[in-house]
Amino acid sequence: MFDLIIRNGKLYDGTENPWTRLDIGIVSGKIANIGDLGHEQARIEIDAQGLAVAPGFIDTHVHSDLLCTKPEIHKIKVLQGVTTELLGQDGISVAPVSELTKPLWQKQLKGLNGDIGEWPWHSIDEYLKFLDKSNLAGNVVYLVPHGNIRTLVMGFAGRKATRNEMQQMRELVEEGMRQGAVGVSSGLIYPPNVFADKEELIEICKGAAKYDGCFVVHIRNESHRSLEALDEVIDVARQSGVCLHVSHFKVAGQINRDKYEKALAKMDAGRAEGIEITFDQYPYTAGSTVFHAILPPWMHSGGTSEMLERLKDPVIRQKVKEDFQSNLDYENWVLNCGWENIIIASVSTEKNKRLEGKNVLQLAEIKGVEPADAAFDLLLEENAGVTMVVHWGNEQDVIYGMKHPLQIVSSDGIFGGKPHPRLYGTYPRVLGRFVREKKALTLEQAIRKMSGAPAQLLRLKDRGFLREGYWADIVVFDPDTVLDRSTYEDPLQEPAGIHYVLVNGELTVKDGEYLGTTAGQVIRRKT
Template sequence: MRGERVAEVGDLREANAPRVIEAGGMCVTPGFIDTHTHSDMAAFLGDDHLDLKAATVRQGVTTEVCGNCGSTPFPMLPERREDLARSKAIFAAEDGPWESLAEYREAVGARGLHANLAPLLGHGSLRAGVMGMDNRVPRDDELQTMVRLAEAAFEQGAFGISSGLIYAPGVYARTEELAAICRAVSRHRRPYTTHMRNESDLVADSVREALAIGEQGGVPVHISHHKAAGRRNWGRTAETLEIVRAARAAGRDVTVDVYPYTAGSTMLAAMLPPWALDGGFDAMRERMRDGVVRERIVRDMESGLPGWENFSQLAGWDRIVISSCPSHPDYEGRRVHELADEAGRTPADMVFDLLAEDAQRTLMILHVMDDGDVRNVLGFEAAMVGSDGIPVPGKPHPRWAGTFARVLGHYRREEGLLDLAAWVHKTTGLAADRFGLHDRGYLQAGKVADLVVFDADTIADRATYEDPLLPPDGVREVFINGRAAVSSGRLTSSGRCRRLEEKMPATSAVRWLWGRASSLCYVAMVWAGRVLPGQSLTSSDGAAAMDWGHWSSPRPGGWRI
């Protein structure tokens, strides 16, 4: 490596560099790209949450696609700041003084990052910023304002537009609204990523709606955390993936991502039917204090509503765990039905009480999936890996700290699902291609030096639901933009991260085209994996206080691995 770029790849046993890492028997790959995170505000967490902020880097993640499920910290119209703040329950910190993506990018960059960020534009935040949390169709002028703000965000570097169609206010948006906004930014050729309207009983219909939005909007489609939730739907990923496969065969640009766990995680407010969320979280809190409203919600939970994803039935109260609850941290890691029994309350009343106190900050973990479906999606040719990690204090889902080590350890090595080259491509090049990260995702000369050195025989996730931030085994070195972020398995302070830009310079465009043409070279390098003695990659500016194995005679500015 030289500077922040890969200088050469190949047999470099005769090359010299100021710093050398002996990686015999290890795998050297591009840095992993997490295609689905909620790390938009992680940079604003305090230093006492370092383990939380750096959990992804420790498993080899060098780039995070954030702003998923329709929720982003921008755009922020001054007159709608309060509405937007109420819509963003998934974040762990307060809103900042920015209004646009460009201003948010500057604020995040000033705080320092542990991994590169590739932000999407959240449709839910866009809608809340223009028309509040109301359950209605936008007026023509409101739709035009959303279009204008979306175009501005894409000009400022948005990597796509996301929707969260089970969350307010996205749940109130019709297909036509989403397609119209996508159509307005279609010239950028960035994907529409979606937490679909339903991932359980109506999962097939929801896949078809996502495809319709992409077709009407003229944009690629990326289905987030694809699953089949609820025991009665287990096995249905065979059906939904066939729909996606048929669309791809017909020339449609559609992909999916998945996390390697049978439990999901989201805000506790998702337990409520959509009508109970109308008007935002303040209005919802008032409803939670009304006994008549509570009774109506319980009836809906028992009987269901058309199209509503009813988690109380899909999971059952004994399979719902409180993961983050600032008002009652002693509840974290406890099952709802256990808390209810101890308090002499019904599980529904326990949920209502928590929402009345702390609606925006209480998160849950739901055990609703089957491992057979997880395997189906992981093995799908157009599937990539996204942790869906939510970096919040408490006992977050272990996927934030364990996803990439788990796919390489458990599913590849222990279960024999796909080979190493396929997994590396899913977690690097495939993801880079989908989100237009033209200088990343491939181990080639001229690309940005985002690299991971790991042991394929020992890499394994250690994060659990009880101890969710345990770092993985087997990840030895991580480089981000040419600087060491993890050394000998330990986090360093020298990792330098960049704020990713939407515009691709001409030189990068040439490198990207060449990289696509020479992808076979990349695959061969990854398949070889276990670096031969003397086989090397040569970056500059390492921290002299660290032990890098041994030193060799200097070659101007560089690392050699």
């Protein structure tokens, strides 16, 4: 007697092999048998006739670090078939912290990760134990965030690290890896990571490489200097021995489109050299991040509080405006994409909720000031708790990257306000728009990019594939109807065509509805 049997479906095992017509029998949360189970019985049976049966999707770039503990909010991930998420992204996350750095991170991350009240942890181990005791709809994995360990060693200082400070950071990475993290992350446009040089990155990555971990990185520039930024992290991997994974790969701005193919060629060349390189990508031509990312790096020295104080100074404001117009030494969203393509996604206060969904030109018109001042004023009013959507690209380039064998699907979803539609729609969008409608990928290819490929990156030994003995993280969907319904104008729309989702063998989504199941686990690095 099985706990659950899935019958009559087309099995896509996560390897890109052609589908097979086999049943799956589940016992105690794991796949016990794959074969003809026509004469077997189970407590729960799912008839998957006409449906695809695939490994649960693994999202390699999310910002669910806090709200994964709120299943009534976080349920949108399992409703898309996502059963595992990689937390600790962009080098800016919730652990490790000290009593001194915790309030700084709580303030800086409120717009990005939300607010669940007090953080009853300091170390990565304590944070993961907190998640162990929380109600998780899906599984979570963690990266050691570069910014957190940097602030433990040197605060938000806007300078290069000394050799001794680098060594301390490396030791903190190793400690985090021993506590269960699977790699280290950085976001080289975000403070304090932006102040690190290549030597510092190499040193922290040696700490992850020692434990066969990955380096998941938002590169220093994704527009006019994207090729140089990619060269930097490839050399970090070359010199440290770490596995390199480039976050939400793109080249922003129409003027930079010629760099896209060249960047992919650099990754291929690195692979040919023997460096393990992959990248993830969301299936949209707009990005989303914290609104204060529009500011030049020097504005962030000392942390969020000092940045906000600087915004009150008219002389400093004028200098920032000049940077917006001509400075190519940082990821200048204003220069690359224009105020009209920068949209306010979420704010922290009720009084400014009406501004969510407006671009900065509209914001300026409402406030009766020029766009830069409207942006500065909003950051001050919201205590920096603002996120944005930035329209940067071309779908032809998205498809070109999607077809590349090193590509992995991710969402980079951010909760709150009027979010980027990728939060609600990423995985059904790939399956519906790009597999069924545009035929950019086969179904087998798409499923591998959502399951087997990320499992390989994260060294997950018993997930990501439909195999006997593996945990039963499974999604059952209709290839003919699966579709995202989330749009920029109306982003909080649940997808269609995802019929069933199992997390660790527990039925979590049935007939497209979340059942309230909290069977998710914290997945620690296997020693």
